[in-house]
Amino acid sequence: MTASPQEPRLVLASASPRRRELIGRLGLTPAAIMAADIDETPNAGEVPRAYARRMAREKALAIHAEGTHVLAGDTVVACGRRILPKAEDEATARACLALLSGRRHRVLSAIALKSPDESLRERLSETVVRFKPLSRQEIDSYILGGEWDGKAGGYAIQGSAEGLIVSISGSHSGVVGLPLFETRALLKAAGFAIG
Template sequence: MNVVLASQSPRRLELLKQIGISPEVHPAHIDETPLSEETPEDYVNRLARNKAEAVAQHYPGALVIGSDTSVVIDNQILGKPESSDHFFTMFKRLSGAQHQVMTAVAISDGQQTRSEVVITQVSFYPVNKREMERYWLSGEPQDKAGGYGIQGLGALFVKEIKGSYSAVVGLPIAETGKILEKFGFSAWTQGSVE
């Protein structure tokens, strides 16, 4: 059974390879505008499902994995920084505070879609202006939800994490494996569940 990753994220691909899955990569191109009155949890779940279902149309018989990650503070989604000013505004909110990383994983076989949202609590140490400036200049924050990558230099700011580390990176691996098994695919055997 073929597995397809509906994402161009190198981090998600690396996480799947970590458990022995080398999927074909076919990024989904969908509208990611939040709906009015949509909760952050519903938003990431909808996007993950839409990505998986959009790509599944091109791969009959394959299992397509879609995922979406949002950094949320005070029930507000912090997207990818659009500029250095936007980044500094976001990071001032994250500094010394706790936030949630919500990551949804959805798997579709073209007939049905199963999904789960994993919420991880992340606390930051206080971050001073110089640290923020150095981090921005590193280039790491530019394409990251919330403006940081926990698997890179962003780890320097993380005081505590409660929940799934891999979900903060971009794909909750344990939950992904469990959903794949519901479709009859085992990461252990790289094929049908025995």
Template sequence: MNLESMIYLASASPRRRELLRQLGIEYEALPSNLLEVRHMDELPADYVTRVARDKARFVAGLVKERELPAHPVLGADTEVVLDGEILGKPRDRAHGVETLRRLAGRTHEVLSAVCVIFRGTEHAALSTSRVTFAALTETEIAQYWETGEPRDKAGAYAIQGRAAAFVVRLEGSYSGVMGLPLHETAGILKTIGAK
């Protein structure tokens, strides 16, 4: 097995695992579990890129510390941004419902960053997508929350799930909105010689 034939995924996200499988990429998940805190005055794009890089760096350190085989390490982060504000994952029902109310009938951005570390070199890319939601009724929002789908998702929705029915328009990367921009990821892996 070549060193480049598999990667370490610095994430526990089932969506990122699904997307890597879609590309036929072998991986071992080594979640970073880092506390994600935005710095004062840090722009959303800078924040998402830094978090992806920090996750990759943390897991690269674990690989070295545990003396694991030297495979590329992939870190990623995805955030939903409305009016320059990162909406994050819902803290509870009230926060989730309010987030969905804010997104209803409007266009927001989804920033998805990926960072791959291999042989001491970092490669990073950022995908920016624009998603427009239809107007939503209070009943639709409440019913969607009750499905459980929005609870651990940035912006309180999953485009690959029931929230697909809310999307009027998507400009950009569908996989990026899901959590890992595959075009950018494949480009980086090609650059480092991954099979």
């Protein structure tokens, strides 16, 4: 009787509860959750797509857990070539929402999967999101709710901001923080049993 191959072990390199919830939708529970502590400052002249990919790679490579696969992701909100910050205060969130008001922007969600042999597989999801023109009252109301705190571009699509979005073309889960189609493909290629 031959022993069945052991299911690969997965470490999620993120403290984000949203990423934990999303990976659960694929029927997976990480063996461990370890947030990567890296410098997230964009390089001079770095464009959003390259920045998102670099952040996902660096987060995956920063986690050392022998014999495991490490999944890391990074979500970037971009307006043209401009990388919008994670809103850490009301003023930043307000400035982001004012910039996004009535226009389209891109959300780039990069993922990187580091195998036990340290090789990397990578994917990138690009989604176009368009906000309605936002009144000052709508921005004030959204700020008051606090959903913007720590979110790239100053909003969380999975909350009340979804009611301000006219259209989305691409991956909803990618805007939340983990593009499930791309993540599923990477994990299946690495030997994870996903239906």
